[in-house]
Amino acid sequence: MPPRCPTLQGTLTPFLYPVFFGTSARGSRTFFNTSKRLNEGATSNTDTLEESDADISHLNPPPSDYSRTIFSDKATVQLFAGSGGHGCISFLKEKYIPAGPANGGDGGSGGNIWIQAVRGETSLHKLSRRNILRAGRGKNGQGRTRGGVRGDDIIIQVPVGTVVREIERVDPVFEAEQRQKLEAGRAPPREGEEGSEEGANPAGPWKWDRSRWLLYPAITPQDIATAEFPRLPRARRPAIASVQVAAPVSLDLSVPMEKPLLLAAGAVGGLGNPHFVTKEVPRPKFATKGESGMSITLELELKLLADVGLVGLPNAGKSTLLRAMSKSRARVGNWAFTTLQPNIGTVVLDDYRGRPASHSKYADGEPRINYTIADIPGLVKDAHLDRGLGISFLRHVERARVLAFVVDLNAGDAVTALRALWKEVGEYERMKIQEEQEKSDPMVEWSPFRSVDEALRNQNETIVIQSGPNYNAPLTPEIPSIAAKPWFVVATKADLPGTQENFKALREYVEEVSGGHVEHPSGREKVWEGKVEALPISAINGHGTRQITELVVGLLDD
Ligand SMILES: Nc1nc2c(ncn2[C@@H]2O[C@H](COP(=O)(O)OP(=O)(O)OP(=O)(O)O)[C@@H](O)[C@H]2O)c(=O)[nH]1
Numbered sequence: 001m002p003p004r005c006p007t008l009q010g011t012l013t014p015f016l017y018p019v020f021f022g023t024s025a026r027g028s029r030t031f032f033n034t035s036k037r038l039n040e041g042a043t044s045n046t047d048t049l050e051e052s053d054a055d056i057s058h059l060n061p062p063p064s065d066y067s068r069t070i071f072s073d074k075a076t077v078q079l080f081a082g083s084g085g086h087g088c089i090s091f092l093k094e095k096y097i098p099a100g101p102a103n104g105g106d107g108g109s110g111g112n113i114w115i116q117a118v119r120g121e122t123s124l125h126k127l128s129r130r131n132i133l134r135a136g137r138g139k140n141g142q143g144r145t146r147g148g149v150r151g152d153d154i155i156i157q158v159p160v161g162t163v164v165r166e167i168e169r170v171d172p173v174f175e176a177e178q179r180q181k182l183e184a185g186r187a188p189p190r191e192g193e194e195g196s197e198e199g200a201n202p203a204g205p206w207k208w209d210r211s212r213w214l215l216y217p218a219i220t221p222q223d224i225a226t227a228e229f230p231r232l233p234r235a236r237r238p239a240i241a242s243v244q245v246a247a248p249v250s251l252d253l254s255v256p257m258e259k260p261l262l263l264a265a266g267a268v269g270g271l272g273n274p275h276f277v278t279k280e281v282p283r284p285k286f287a288t289k290g291e292s293g294m295s296i297t298l299e300l301e302l303k304l305l306a307d308v309g310l311v312g313l314p315n316a317g318k319s320t321l322l323r324a325m326s327k328s329r330a331r332v333g334n335w336a337f338t339t340l341q342p343n344i345g346t347v348v349l350d351d352y353r354g355r356p357a358s359h360s361k362y363a364d365g366e367p368r369i370n371y372t373i374a375d376i377p378g379l380v381k382d383a384h385l386d387r388g389l390g391i392s393f394l395r396h397v398e399r400a401r402v403l404a405f406v407v408d409l410n411a412g413d414a415v416t417a418l419r420a421l422w423k424e425v426g427e428y429e430r431m432k433i434q435e436e437q438e439k440s441d442p443m444v445e446w447s448p449f450r451s452v453d454e455a456l457r458n459q460n461e462t463i464v465i466q467s468g469p470n471y472n473a474p475l476t477p478e479i480p481s482i483a484a485k486p487w488f489v490v491a492t493k494a495d496l497p498g499t500q501e502n503f504k505a506l507r508e509y510v511e512e513v514s515g516g517h518v519e520h521p522s523g524r525e526k527v528w529e530g531k532v533e534a535l536p537i538s539a540i541n542g543h544g545t546r547q548i549t550e551l552v553v554g555l556l557d558d
């Protein structure tokens with residue numbers, strides 16, 4: 001493993017504050033030497049870029065250079081799995097066989113709905129605009145025992161980092177199963193008492209159920225009245241339903257998926273008339289209709305997965321920093337709330353032009369070639385009381401592995417700003433824990449009486465109080481506390497005059513926090529115990545960004 005942030009003390013942007021680092025000439029040599037050592041002779045493209053002011057026009061861009069991306073991090077969608085096609089009523093008819101046997105095919109099953117987290121997607125805006133997604137309906141069966149064609153499937157592709165929660169589910173097959181169970185357990189009617197409203201005697205004969213049976217077109221109303229139907233087949237599920245995500249859906253899609261996951265299986269098709277051939281009824285003039293597809297309402301929430309999350313007050317210079325470190329074209333402006341939605345930038349460590357620019361490795365041993373930074377709208381004081389844009393955007397940095405607190409050295413006391421930021425982060429965490437607790441509070445399941453009769457007999461009303469979390473598949477991994485994440489402070493606008501004192505005070509404060517001499521700004525007990533760095537930078541000139549990369553790579557490797 002490479003030494004973590006090897007000579008950070010010696011390389012702390014000496015060109016910004018030479019006073020802190022001895023003479024400027026010695027300081028800059030140290031910087032280049034360190035870079036050389038770190039890169040082991042790598043082509044110093046980045047060095048030259050960073051140290052010269054040649055290509056910094058993109059850091060203070062004209063409005064034409066902003067990219068405007070459509071972004072949405074929340075969506076509620078209603079999914080309809082495909083209904084099954086109807087069975088067919090048909091009879092063989094050939095030259096010398098005028099009235100042959102039944103040969104109607106079964107209906108095709110409805111389309112399934114899948115979900116897959118993929119790398120290319122970055123936002124949920126397509127889903128939030130659609131709202132309703134319907135898989136294809138299965139086609140009806142045909143004569144000559146030809147089955148209906150399956151309905152078209154839908155694959156919902158979402159960005160990596162999407163959390164999916166179920167809000168509502170209507171599953172006709174489940175309801176039919178419950179009804180059948182209920183009927184099976186029902187006490188036989190007492191003497192002199194009428195049967196149920198369906199008039200179904202368990203032993204038959206059964207009457208026509210309009211919603212389930214399909215009749216031969218030539219059948220007359222008299223035929224229907226007198227005809228006896230066989231018992232309705234049980235509600236069926238397709239075989240693929242066995243791999244369906246267990247209800248209620250609760251998924252955390254935090255890695256790209258090779259194969260999609262089945263959310264809702266399409267319903268099975270109806271049965272053709274050959275299924276109902278008996279000795280008494282050799283030519284049945286009925287078939288069953290396809291099952292109706294289930295519908296699920298899902299709430300999707302995107303929590304961006306970046307390695308570094310930038311947390312700062314509005315106008316602190318977060319977006320400029322992102323532009324300085326990556327190819328992001330985030331909007332920059334000298335007013336608060338320039339950024340209205342999160343931006344992600346990728347810092348390339350290895351541009352494949354020479355030897356690798358870092359010896360950093362991912363957990364699986366692969367060399368790290370880049371890392372990502374998330375820039376979010378600025379937090380204001382009392383953001384947790386819904387001031388400014390609120391703290392909802394913090395969920396995008398909540399999952400970042402490293403937090404970078406961006407403090408403007410030219411906007412008042414930097415220590416106060418840093419403490420205010422930590423306070424908002426702490427409030428966000430407190431609210432989140434409270435929300436999680438509410439979610440896992442006991443749920444009451446209540447199935448009411450279905451008829452006056454049941455109420456009089458006091459049957460079938462059940463109240464089940466489930467204890468513990470109601471999600472039986474809690475895929476959401478345990479997220480470590482935000483205060484336990486590695487963090488550092490980026491002090492921006494260090495190029496402006498009169499910022500030195502402010503930075504000095506900030507650095508002293510941060511050192512005291514690291515040494516445990518003052519209370520951690522989050523006010524929490526369990527906090528990250530590493531050494532907190534404060535890096536002075538001038539993002540607008542591209543100065544000091546390399547130190548951030550060195551520090552981040554070291555922290556990511558830990
Ligand atoms: N002098 C100087 N100005 C800077 C520096 N970094 C950013 N600025 C300026 O500060 C202003 C705000 O920069 P932004 O990057 O838009 O700030 P932000 O934190 O993203 O702001 P919001 O998105 O509104 O939260 C812009 O006018 C930048 O040009 C710096 O290092 N030095």
Ligand SMILES: [Mg+2]
Pocket residue numbers: 318319320331332338339375376377
């Ligand atoms: Mg911004």
